[in-house]
Amino acid sequence: MCWGDVGLFLARPGTGLGNAAIMAVGNPDQKNQWGKRWASMAITEPGAGSDSKNISTTAVLEGDEWVINGEKIYVTDGDRCDCVVVWATLNKAMGKTAIRSFLVEKGTPGFSVARLEKKLGIRASDTATLIFDHCRIPRENLLGGKEEIEMDIDAAKKSFGGAMQTFDNTRPMVAGMAIGLGQAALDMTRALLAEEGYEDNFGASMGQQTAIQHELEMLEAELEAARLLVYKSAWMMDNKIPNSKEASMGKAKAGRIGNRISLKCVEICSMKGFSEDHLLEKFSRDSKILDIFEGTQQIQQLIVARQVLGKSSSELK
Numbered sequence: 452m453c454w455g456d457v458g459l460f461l462a463r464p465g466t467g468l469g470n471a472a473i474m475a476v477g478n479p480d481q482k483n484q485w486g487k488r489w490a491s492m493a494i495t496e497p498g499a500g501s502d503s504k505n506i507s508t509t510a511v512l513e514g515d516e517w518v519i520n521g522e523k524i525y526v527t528d529g530d531r532c533d534c535v536v537v538w539a540t541l542n543k544a545m546g547k548t549a550i551r552s553f554l555v556e557k558g559t560p561g562f563s564v565a566r567l568e569k570k571l572g573i574r575a576s577d578t579a580t581l582i583f584d585h586c587r588i589p590r591e592n593l594l595g596g597k598e599e600i601e602m603d604i605d606a607a608k609k610s611f612g613g614a615m616q617t618f619d620n621t622r623p624m625v626a627g628m629a630i631g632l633g634q635a636a637l638d639m640t641r642a643l644l645a646e647e648g649y650e651d652n653f654g655a656s657m658g659q660q661t662a663i664q665h666e667l668e669m670l671e672a673e674l675e676a677a678r679l680l681v682y683k684s685a686w687m688m689d690n691k692i693p694n695s696k697e698a699s700m701g702k703a704k705a706g707r708i709g710n711r712i713s714l715k716c717v718e719i720c721s722m723k724g725f726s727e728d729h730l731l732e733k734f735s736r737d738s739k740i741l742d743i744f745e746g747t748q749q750i751q752q753l754i755v756a757r758q759v760l761g762k763s764s765s766e767l768k
């Protein structure tokens with residue numbers, strides 16, 4: 452689907468990060484009750500983006516209900532989804548040890564969609580600001596995790612780490628989206644060049660190659676390298692082999708290459724690339740988000756660096 456339209460892919464039920472979180476950390480009852488519903492994921496806040504451990508949305512247990520208060524921004528499919536997995540803190544002073552995720556159904560009193568973003572790309576997918584104002588949900592809607600704040604630091608690290616591991620499952624998918632988009636841009640570029648009478652001649656010696664041919668060869672090679680890295684990270688995930696490093700490497704490489712290919716294709720095709728008569732301009736707009744959400748290029752590089760150097764998140768920020 453991402454060979455065609457990344458925004459449309461994101462706007463389909465079931466592709467959301469929320470669904471991945473439910474399947475990764477939900478108990479059997481939660482998977483049964485919520486697994487097949489369209490779940491978006493609300494982590495980002497006006498004061499917390501890449502540094503997701505700094506979230507301020509609170510969850511307080513009152514009797515048999517959690518009371519959620521806070522604002523979430525940039526929630527993909529936040530308007531159209533059936534439910535949202537909301538990250539909140541039980542006690543901000545306790546840092547990431549106190550962060551939990553909660554299942555909140557659409558229509559719950561106190562939960563509202565405040566606005567939708569107007570965006571550069573992926574316009575078929577809504578990006579919403581969500582408000583939780585004394586929003587009460589059942590106690591059993593705590594997704595996985597414990598109700599008590601973990602005082603044992605190692606256990607606490609595992610709890611937050613468990614939530615973060617959801618990304619090891621979803622980053623290969625986002626990287627795959629960039630591969631599909633990059634392939635579409637290259638295929639369309641070749642088709643547009645062919646209309647102009649241009650033909651590749653990969654058999655030609657270096658001295659006889661055109662500048663365009665050189666560019667296309669480089670882009671094809673980069674795309675193939677990214678594709679293989681992403682396949683590897685997905686294969687590791689399927690086989691339950693820890694893949695944090697490979698998932699981040701794949702997302703960093705594929706996100707970067709998707710951006711580069713789509714813009715280069717606009718450049719190579721000139722007005723046909725820039726014009727709205729063809730899809731290259733859309734591909735170049737859609738591609739940027741794949742290098743931002745679910746961890747930016749810089750954050751992926753940071754994760755890879757930590758893994759390669761054997762440093763913790765507090766040692767390498």
Ligand SMILES: Cc1cc2nc3c(=O)[nH]c(=O)nc-3n(C[C@H](O)[C@H](O)[C@H](O)COP(=O)(O)OP(=O)(O)OC[C@H]3O[C@@H](n4cnc5c(N)ncnc54)[C@H](O)[C@@H]3O)c2cc1C
Nearest residue numbers: 492493494495500501525526527578744745747749750768
């Ligand atoms: C269209 C769209 C859809 C989204 N969907 C969702 C969603 O469904 N759910 C959700 O919770 N969030 C979502 N997000 C939020 C997205 O994940 C964040 O935008 C992203 O994590 C970056 O956070 P930020 O915008 O606060 O930027 P910041 O964290 O403020 O970062 C700004 C810049 O600083 C860089 N930077 C930050 N920290 C470091 C560091 N330590 N080292 C080096 N560079 C650094 C970043 O790479 C970036 O370039 C979405 C965002 C967009 C634009």
